Amino acid sequence: MDFELNERQKMIATTARSMAGEFGPEYWRKKDEMGEFGSEFWEALSEVGFTGLVIPPEYGGAGSGTTELMIAMEELAAGGCGMAGAWYLILSEVFGGLTILRHGTEDQKRKYLPGIASGQLEFCMALTEPDAGSNTPNIRTIARRNGDYWIIDGDKTFISGADRAGGMLIVARTEPREKVLCRTSGLSLFLADLPDQSIQVNPISKHGINYSHTCSVNIDNLQLLAGALIPPEGGGWKCLLDTLNPERMSFTAAGIGIAKLAIHKAVEYGWSRKVFAGNPIGSYQGLQFPLAEAYAGLEAAKLLNLKAADLFDRGRDSAEVGAAGNMAKALMVENATKAVFWSMQVFGGYGYSREYDVERWWREINLVRLAPVTQQMTLSFIGEKVLGMPKSYVTS
Numbered sequence: 001m002d003f004e005l006n007e008r009q010k011m012i013a014t015t016a017r018s019m020a021g022e023f024g025p026e027y028w029r030k031k032d033e034m035g036e037f038g039s040e041f042w043e044a045l046s047e048v049g050f051t052g053l054v055i056p057p058e059y060g061g062a063g064s065g066t067t068e069l070m071i072a073m074e075e076l077a078a079g080g081c082g083m084a085g086a087w088y089l090i091l092s093e094v095f096g097g098l099t100i101l102r103h104g105t106e107d108q109k110r111k112y113l114p115g116i117a118s119g120q121l122e123f124c125m126a127l128t129e130p131d132a133g134s135n136t137p138n139i140r141t142i143a144r145r146n147g148d149y150w151i152i153d154g155d156k157t158f159i160s161g162a163d164r165a166g167g168m169l170i171v172a173r174t175e176p177r178e179k180v181l182c183r184t185s186g187l188s189l190f191l192a193d194l195p196d197q198s199i200q201v202n203p204i205s206k207h208g209i210n211y212s213h214t215c216s217v218n219i220d221n222l223q224l225l226a227g228a229l230i231p232p233e234g235g236g237w238k239c240l241l242d243t244l245n246p247e248r249m250s251f252t253a254a255g256i257g258i259a260k261l262a263i264h265k266a267v268e269y270g271w272s273r274k275v276f277a278g279n280p281i282g283s284y285q286g287l288q289f290p291l292a293e294a295y296a297g298l299e300a301a302k303l304l305n306l307k308a309a310d311l312f313d314r315g316r317d318s319a320e321v322g323a324a325g326n327m328a329k330a331l332m333v334e335n336a337t338k339a340v341f342w343s344m345q346v347f348g349g350y351g352y353s354r355e356y357d358v359e360r361w362w363r364e365i366n367l368v369r370l371a372p373v374t375q376q377m378t379l380s381f382i383g384e385k386v387l388g389m390p391k392s393y394v395t396s
């Protein structure tokens with residue numbers, strides 16, 4: 001067992017750190033306040049090849065794996081970008097790149113991957129629905145075959161980046177829920193080009209991550225050519241797991257990065273701030289211990305997350321990847337939330353002012369317990385699938 005990064009991975013980590021230095025907290029404070037996309041950052045990501053990190057060279061990418069993507073995301077986040085260090089890459093490279101790479105047809109790969117790798121083509125994923133929520137197989141968006149076309153109708157919510165993306169991964173039912181015996185059967189994945197007048201997109205006002213818009217999406221009579229379906233028809237659930245697992249792992253890398261950034265700033269401030277008898281506030285164990293506990297938990301989450309990424313890159317079964325990925329995410333949520341909470345405490349009242357950034361990281365870290373999967377659903381997965389305990393809820 002080797003815990004050392006190889007030379008290529010070290011280079012990726014160094015590149016990410018130096019990029020994060022250029023696009024640090026001040027840049028994202030402004031972007032978040034203005035609700036503006038970080039275009040300069042996106043261009044820089046594509047220049048260093050991060051937008052195509054997992055895409056093979058024959059489609060214009062760097063030919064690395066999700067392990068390297070996790071390293072880049074964590075370093076970008078920890079180096080100063082916070083959630084932005086992973087967010088745009090999740091939307092395009094994970095939702096678009098990895099899905100198409102793993103399960104797309106050769107035509108789909110040739111059509112989409114070079115654009116994703118170069119950063120010219122942004123992507124998004126339309127999975128969540130207002131009435132289905134965490135119960136994904138209950139989605140109602142329906143795709144009906146009509147000659148050479150698929151006709152798609154449905155409502156989606158919380159679709160990040162849908163206002164800018166040129167491509168959308170749509171999860172729909174090709175067989176209604178009532179007609180399938182197994183609840184995960186009859187789901188299919190489609191690739192749509194945006195903008196399209198049959199897809200209406202409306203940004204939702206939200207708590208944080210305002211440098212990217214998350215939107216409600218109405219799909220009304222969308223016509224897609226037969227070739228837009230990622231095969232096999234009706235077997236989309238298995239393919240989707242190869243998108244959802246790396247999505248979870250990416251959130252874990254991002255959460256660890258945000259928390260380490262907040263800890264680092266708290267340590268710095270803890271040395272400089274003196275309130276009683278000339279002692280730096282960082283010397284008080286009441287502040288040190290929770291940060292130390294959180295840091296130890298974050299390091300454990302990181303190792304487990306890299307294990308999940310390694311299993312994914314080796315093509316291991318999605319259940320095995322999911323077990324490591326969900327455990328890593330659960331650990332990250334507990335420890336990253338604790339870390340940012342205590343970082344804010346170290347800053348006292350200044351932690352509440354925008355100028356010190358920790359309030360933004362608090363808004364960002366609040367997302368990881370809710371999305372892409374809630375902490376309760378993650379723990380239910382571990383209870384049922386890893387520990388073999390009875391399922392705690394009824395699915396139909």
Ligand SMILES: Cc1cc2nc3c(=O)[nH]c(=O)nc-3n(C[C@H](O)[C@H](O)[C@H](O)COP(=O)(O)OP(=O)(O)OC[C@H]3O[C@@H](n4cnc5c(N)ncnc54)[C@H](O)[C@@H]3O)c2cc1C
Binds near residue numbers: 135157158160206374
């Ligand atoms: C900012 C943001 C960006 C997002 N981006 C995207 C995106 O790009 N694409 C996309 O498709 N989706 C996206 N989502 C959606 C996200 O994945 C969902 O919000 C998430 O999966 C939770 O679903 P829900 O909000 O419907 O919660 P619900 O499923 O309604 O859950 C509500 C609460 O009930 C609890 N709960 C539900 N069932 C159980 C159970 N069986 N046992 C215990 N507790 C339970 C949950 O843990 C949660 O606390 C985004 C969400 C947000 C907030």
